[in-house]
Amino acid sequence: MSGLIELGATELATAMATGRTSAVEVMGAFLDRIAAVNGPVNAIVALRDRDSLLADAAQADAVPLDRRGPLHGLPMAVKDLTAVKGIRSTWGSPILADNIPDKDDMLPRRLRAAGAILIGKTNTPEFGLGSQSYNPIYGATATPYDLTRTSGGSSGGAAAALAARMLPLADGSDMMGSLRNPAAFCNVYGFRPTWGRVPVDPVGDTFLDQLATGGPMARSIVDLARLLNVLAVPDPRLPHGRPVEAFDQGLDIDPKGLRIGWLGDWGGAYAMEPGILDLCQSALDGFTAMGCIVESVAPPFPAERLWDAWTTLRSWSAATKLAPWHANPKTRDLLKPEAIWEVERGLALSAMEVHRASVLRSGWNVAAADLFTRFDVLALPTAQVWPFAKTQPWPTAIAGRPMDSYHRWMEVVIPASLLGLPALAVPAGFGADGLPMGMQLIGPRGQDHRVLQLGQAWHRATDWPGCRPPAL
Template sequence: MNPIVEMDADALSQAIHAREVSCREVMQAYLAQIERFNPQVNALVSLRPAEELLAEADACDRQLDQGQSRGWMHGMPQAVKDLAATAGLRTSMGSTLFAEHIPQHDAISVARVRDCGAIIIGKSNVPEFGLGSQTYNSVFGTTTNAYDPSLIAGGSSGGAAVALALRMLPVADGSDMMGSLRNPAAFNNVFGLRPSQGRVPHGPQPEVFVQQLATEGPMGRTVTDVARLLGTQAGYDPRVPLSLTQCPQVFHQSLARDFSEVRVGWLGDYNGYLPMEPGVMSLCESALQDFASLGCKVEACQPDFSMERLWQTWLVHRHWLVHGSLGALYADPRKREQLKPEAQWEIEGGLRLIAADVYQASVSRSEWYRALNELFERYDFLLLPTAQVFPFDAQTPWPRVVGGQDMDTYHRWMEVVIGPTLAGLPSMNVPVGFNPAGLPMGLQIIGPAQADLAVLQLAYAHEQLTQWVTRRPPGCLQTA
């Protein structure tokens, strides 16, 4: 591969600013990488013309010639997840209803990376409206795995994770409601951080108070890159009243930290509650020794809460919020028929709810947060598998059976990720290795509320010890 695309994002930024490589050379290298790999995996969509991108790269070089830099992402290619608004660039959300939709404004996180110097080259593919952890839609088709293009990429930030893993992007943005920054990161052997609720302002959007399950966030091939992008995305915005006020510069500091005697709780499969594909638990359990090697005290623990109750709480919240955002489309019969069955199912679930259901689900969510907070009185971090299955056939919309148990919804097979989401906690996927078939898996590091920096520090220590992202099994797409 071209040495430019092999660089981590932080190293690439330093090389650009030291004038060791030009922004034009960087853009040319990434466009060549996209031409090489994207036809095989369909990760990037709505790509802008090469001549436009090279002209923008030349403009970035001229700014550097004059001693001007817009930020650490100056001249770096960036593709935005196709759920986030991009001014002047198609944002389809994977739906035929919005196949030609061109926003007039940027999402807050998009504006921030533009202001930091990134060149937006296109979008990363998503499931329709981000629903489901399998990245396929009727507008652009299916995105497939960076290690085996016959298998799924995960989702909903599937295009972002695959483009990142195949070095088609130096760093990637995504969003996460039900593991959408964590699951595709695990399936493609990269890092993905779901930040604390409010860390990255989500919007602008019509409703700013109750939409508290989804958040935007960063992905990277190194933890340092994740932290640097988070430092760009994060920070208070008055249009989002619940956004956090902590200065985002904290994420640009060194992540090195001593973890001797740090207490870590292992949640596992919640005492057998979660069905798992064979091999998932053994890989994650083998990673516990890595944390012990860092000096952590690791022991099994469980929250004092019914996990089935948590699932029902999740369903109410998700039905309510999806119905709120997509209900008007469903009400129009001509548009309803263009919604995928899973979207219709969510909306119909919302139509059956009454106000008391939503309030009780919020009470249950609050009790879940308190149950985890009790664990954090004893433990500094919690660990949990990132997924319950390995990547499966890309022609399969979702697995009907996991670990011998029937899956009763299109997303039940990803139940493992809902805990941090409902509690609003920072949760980061870290790679933990490969199964005998060469397929990646990851583990979630979960921190207390607003302890994003601490989660990044533990992930960084684990990365320095294991270096899983640098390992490429024989026969995978990168080595084929």
């Protein structure tokens, strides 16, 4: 096995720039790794042919140093919820099974402009619905730490490819934990940036819907910040942009004195499988040893009100995107039940019901603002269950408590999602059976860099992603 696949994106970029390796060597190493392990993991889909990718890498090697971008020569696969020119882009749906776009969406345009070589796609659930990456086009993606269990979702292919050393860096997206849950299930980092930080093409509504965002995944915070620099450039055509920041600068700080508010299971509102809270508590002890001040926090807002607001706004959002497929009987029959459920709930909503949900969200924003006067960062588990069987669509119960929807088992991620707060999923270690789990570090809106600084201190103290999957 080539040692190149163990290197992160920043290390590879330096090695190529100094002549210690080449883009051709890097591409060959990762393609060899994909050929060796992707079968049972099923993370990379729509992979381009080897000869064309090596030819692209040779062209990258010919580019002068002063014209190379921050991702120059790095092989990357884009999450399959994004249109990539010339690469099959399905959104995990049989409706789009044969879709090959003739132009790139904004994210792949930015990756290419930064020098990345796009090799294919990473697997995702149908239209990104659900935190289990399976679909009728490509099947299910496994966590490399147990090939019988799910990698999570909806950025499950991205997280699994990173953990299995099939990619040095990956993009993802997050509405309901889709950058965070798979990071926990695959022992890597996933960062949901402040909403509006990562722009998309200005198509349709750009004012109202503020739930989903793109973001980076990596095996180190330095690499995470490197990709965020590329993605987080404001577009003047969008109304909620954020100023440019150098996220990879000034990451190393002494975290002594930083205040962390531990929300746990939200006063028992969030059912947790045994061992998850204990593992997170051990991680918090690690933060305390680093000099942070950790304090348990009582539930700051009623969980059911958060859930009420979330399910209303999510269904409304889903309906705005999927209603045309639902309206056509031929394509409606190709939608999975969860998609139909979301669309029909969304179509039944009145404008005043959506307004009421946003009022509830506004109340939570006030409560969260008060919390952030006392704490620099809030902490929650990243998931409520350990990685489960990849043949199971979603957990129907947690610790004996029934789950009343396909996504209730991921309720712990919605406090950050509802407000568009920056949330970093950090690995917290492994349970008794060797399965990984993580914890969310959540900051005030706009304080992405501060959250990444705390994540960098944690990475330097632990480097959990350095624990390679024993299954591979």
